[in-house]
Structure formats: structure tokens, C-alpha cells
Amino acid sequence: MIQSGKPRRHSSDRSAISVCAAGILLLMVLAQSAVWFYAPVERSLGPVQKIFYMHLPLAWWAFVAFFLVFVGSIGYLWRRSEAFDHLAAASAEIGVLFSTLVLLTGMLWARASWNTWWTWDPRLSTALVMWFIYCGYLVLRNAAVREKGKLLCAVLGIVAFADVPLVFLSARLLRSIHPAVIADKRGGLPEEMWLTLLVCLAAWGGLFAVLLRLRVSQVALKAGLDMACRDR
Amino acid sequence: MHRLVLITGKDLRLLFFGGQGAVQAALLGLLLIFVFSLAQTQTGPLPAEWLAAVFWLSSSLGLVLIFNDLYALEETNAARIGLLMAPLPQQLIWLSKGLAGLIMLLLLQAVLLPATAVFLGLRSLPAPGLLLASLAVVDWGLVALGSLIGAVGQGHTGRDSLLTIVLLPLLMPLLIAGIRLGGALLGGRDMGHMAEWFGLAGAFDAVFTGLALLLFPLVYSES
Numbered sequence: 417m418i419q420s421g422k423p424r425r426h427s428s429d430r431s432a433i434s435v436c437a438a439g440i441l442l443l444m445v446l447a448q449s450a451v452w453f454y455a456p457v458e459r460s461l462g463p464v465q466k467i468f469y470m471h472l473p474l475a476w477w478a479f480v481a482f483f484l485v486f487v488g489s490i491g492y493l494w495r496r497s498e499a500f501d502h503l504a505a506a507s508a509e510i511g512v513l514f515s516t517l518v519l520l521t522g523m524l525w526a527r528a529s530w531n532t533w534w535t536w537d538p539r540l541s542t543a544l545v546m547w548f549i550y551c552g553y554l555v556l557r558n559a560a561v562r563e564k565g566k567l568l569c570a571v572l573g574i575v576a577f578a579d580v581p582l583v584f585l586s587a588r589l590l591r592s593i594h595p596a597v598i599a600d601k602r603g604g605l606p607e608e609m610w611l612t613l614l615v616c617l618a619a620w621g622g623l624f625a626v627l628l629r630l631r632v633s634q635v636a637l638k639a640g641l642d643m644a645c646r647d648r
Numbered sequence: 649m650h651r652l653v654l655i656t657g658k659d660l661r662l663l664f665f666g667g668q669g670a671v672q673a674a675l676l677g678l679l680l681i682f683v684f685s686l687a688q689t690q691t692g693p694l695p696a697e698w699l700a701a702v703f704w705l706s707s708s709l710g711l712v713l714i715f716n717d718l719y720a721l722e723e724t725n726a727a728r729i730g731l732l733m734a735p736l737p738q739q740l741i742w743l744s745k746g747l748a749g750l751i752m753l754l755l756l757q758a759v760l761l762p763a764t765a766v767f768l769g770l771r772s773l774p775a776p777g778l779l780l781a782s783l784a785v786v787d788w789g790l791v792a793l794g795s796l797i798g799a800v801g802q803g804h805t806g807r808d809s810l811l812t813i814v815l816l817p818l819l820m821p822l823l824i825a826g827i828r829l830g831g832a833l834l835g836g837r838d839m840g841h842m843a844e845w846f847g848l849a850g851a852f853d854a855v856f857t858g859l860a861l862l863l864f865p866l867v868y869s870e871s
Contacts, residue, residue, distance in 0.1 A: 548817035571863045582821040
């Protein structure tokens with residue numbers, strides 16, 4: 417039986433998400449304006465370098481998403497709370513989506529700057545390996561529907577994240593042609609580029625947060641409906 | 649120790665006298681090596697790293713079949729409940745499955761290594777000590793994670809494909825190390841600068857042995 421307070425809560429959640437989404441839209445417009453009208457055109461690469469303002473924030477937030485899968489997995493094992501499982505599920509989906517975009521934008525950038533769509537570069541390969549790992553995680557999530565499935569997914573969420581530093585280390589041991597953007601102080605970026613990057617990071621971070629909130633509530637709703645169907 | 653030997657022996661006996669996984673793994677590995685040998689041209693031998701990559705790919709796919717078989721042994725007649733009720737720590741089950749898997753993997757590699765040399769044109773034999781050290785450090789990582797993920801796949805109908813999709817990407821750092829070490833060994837190059845790859849494989853072994861000991865009791869259950 418649905419409690420009388422729940423629809424009202426869902427409705428207020430929806431309006432809060434709508435307000436946040438509107439704010440993110442404005443921030444995204446500001447970020448794109450900064451990318452195209454404020455940040456200078458890079459001398460050697462030209463306008464194609466502007467992919468960087470999308471590529472780097474997506475990569476960072478994808479990594480945050482995978483970290484949240486780890487946090488959610490530990491939380492689930494510790495507390496056996498459904499909320500942690502939903503957080504892990506939603507984060508994995510958004511992390512895979514963002515890292516897909518990272519790979520696609522990276523390939524476009526590589527074509528323009530290195531004259532190849534794909535090369536055996538450790539960082540590219542690391543991103544691809546992480547994409548494979550979390551696609552595998554999502555496959556397991558869809559395959560494991562029983563109660564034990566959540567437990568298995570939590571274990572895999574921890575194992576997958578433990579693998580990330582090793583993947584990165586193996587990549588570092590090989591020679592990289594990928595630019596280390598933030599390796600030194602401000603990465604040698606001019607002030608305008610740095611500010612634009614920060615605005616883009618905030619905009620993509622906001623989008624990530626809204627998507628995560630929305631997806632967590634959808635996953636929770638689906639779990640509730642599945643349980644109601646099973647109980648009938 | 650006695651109980652470890654008992655369970656490992658039981659698994660090996662069941663695999664040798666009834667399991668299909670090891671035979672399938674050997675056939676699949678040989679088939680892969682043969683198909684890759686078709687890529688050879690008249691101009692020269694394949695690079696040593698390619699040989700190592702084919703060898704480790706065949707070994708990894710074989711590993712999936714081996715652990716698939718090892719964890720399927722207790723699925724008939726609810727034998728898993730018997731194993732869980734036995735007065736032993738659950739980590740011992742992981743270790744015994746890992747040991748049985750390691751023995752099967754080494755037997756598989758005893759077939760795959762000569763096949764790689766014959767079909768892919770290995771010119772000189774690597775130093776046995778370094779070869780064994782490389783095999784040991786990479787193989788332990790393979791079975792440590794294989795034994796944990798094998799337990800994750802238990803009870804699923806599409807277990808083989810699920811294990812392949814989940815396990816292979818996780819093994820990637822170890823496979824890269826294996827390919828680099830194997831490339832240097834098979835290519836007869838100086839192994840002096842290979843210490844970092846040994847270190848990486850060792851770190852992988854340590855991380856996943858620790859995690860498996862911690863997480864295996866959660867994964868291996870009666871349902």
C-alpha cells in the first residue's frame with residue numbers, strides 16, 4: 417500500500433531536481449560561452465583543442481562516479497542498506513556513460529593532434545580498460561537479480577576499484593604520448609583557459625550530480641515496484 | 649594443511665575423471681594459437697610480445713573454463729552446502745580452489761608453451777629460471793582473482809560468458825606485465841629493466857590475494 421506522504425515527497429523531489437537542472441543548464445550555457453568566446457584559441461592545435469574543455473571534466477567526473485561505486489559497494493557490505501546499492505548502480509551507469517564520451521572525445525582529439533583515431537597510448541588504454549571493467553560490472557548487475565546479486569555486485573564494485581591504480585600504474589610504466597595537463601602547477605595553462613576549465617568542471621559536475629540524483633531515485637522506484645510485484 | 653590437500657585433491661580427481669573444462673581449455677588455447685599463426689608472413693617472425701600476448705590470452709581464456717568447471721563441481725546434489733558445513737574457514741575453500749586451478753593452469757601452459765614455440769616460430773628457448781619466475785608471479789595473480797570471480801559466477805546460467813566479460817578486464821594490468829615479461833624472455837632481451845614489471849605483477853598478486861581472503865566468505869554461499 418502506498419503511504420499518503422510519498423507522492424508529495426516525490427513531487428517535491430521532482431521540482432527540486434527541475435530547479436537544479438535549470439541551474440545546470442544556465443551553468444552549461446555559461447561554460448560553453450567561456451569555451452567559445454573567452455578562452456583563447458590554442459596556437460598549435462587550433463579550435464580542435466576546445467574538445468579539452470569537455471574531455472577533461474568528463475574524465476574527472478567519470479572517475480568520481482567509479483569512486484562512488486566503490487563507496488556504495490563498501491556501504492552495502494557494511495550496512496546492507498538498499499540505498500548504497502542504488503548509489504552504486506546509478507554511479508556505474510553514469511560513469512560508463514561519461515567514460516564512453518571521454519573515449520569518443522579523446523579519439524576526435526587524437527585524430528586532430530596525432531593524426532590517428534587510436535594509438536597504443538597508456539592513458540587511452542587505461543580509460544578503455546576501465547570502461548570494459550565497469551561494462552562488465554553492469555552486465556553482472558543485469559544478470560544478478562536475486563538478493564545475493566547485490567552482494568556479488570558490491571564485491572565486484574570493490575574489486576574493480578582496487579584494480580584502477582594497478583591499471584594506471586601499468587599504463588605509467590609504458591611510455592605515454594598523452595599530454596599531462598595538470599601535472600605541474602596549473603598545467604602551464606593561461607589564466608583564461610584555467611578559468612574556463614574550472615567553469616566547465618563545475619557545469620559537468622552539476623550535470624553529473626543531477627543525473628545521479630535522478631537515476632538513484634529511478635533505481636529505487638524500480639526496486640520498489642519489483643518488490644511489490646513479487647509480493648502480489 | 650591436511651584439509652587443504654584433501655579439498656584440492658578432491659577437486660583435481662573430479663576434474664581429471666569427469667570435468668571437461670581442462671580439455672576444452674587446451675583445445676581452445678591450441679585453436680587460438682593456430683589461428684594467430686595464420687597471421688605470420690614470409691618476411692619475418694612475429695614480435696616476441698605478440699607471442700607472449702597470444703600465450704597469455706590462451707591461458708586467460710583457459711583459466712575461465714577451469715574455474716567455471718571447478719565451481720560447478722559442487723552444484724549438483726547441493727554439494728556446496730556440505731562444503732560450507734565442513735569445519736573449516738571459508739578462505740580455505742578459496743585457497744584450495746585456487747591451488748587446484750593453479751595446477752590445472754600449469755598443466756595447460758605445459759601444452760600451450762610448446763604449441764606457441766612450434767606454431768608461432770619461437771627461435772630460442774628462454775632461461776628456465778626466469779621463465780618459471782614469470783609464470784609463477786603472473787599465474788598466482790590469475791588464480792587469486794580467478795578463484796574469487798569464479799565464485800561470483802556460481803549458479804548463473806550464462807556463467808562462461810559472464811566470467812569472461814567480468815574477469816578479463818580486471819586481469820588487464822597483470823596481462824600487460826605478463827606480455828612485457830614474456831616479450832623480453834622470448835625475445836632474448838636483457839631482463840635487467842624488467843624488475844618493475846615483476847613488481848607490478850607482485851603488487852597485483854598481493855592486492856587480490858588480500859581482497860579475495862576478505863571478500864570470498866561473502867561471495868561463496870549456499871544459494
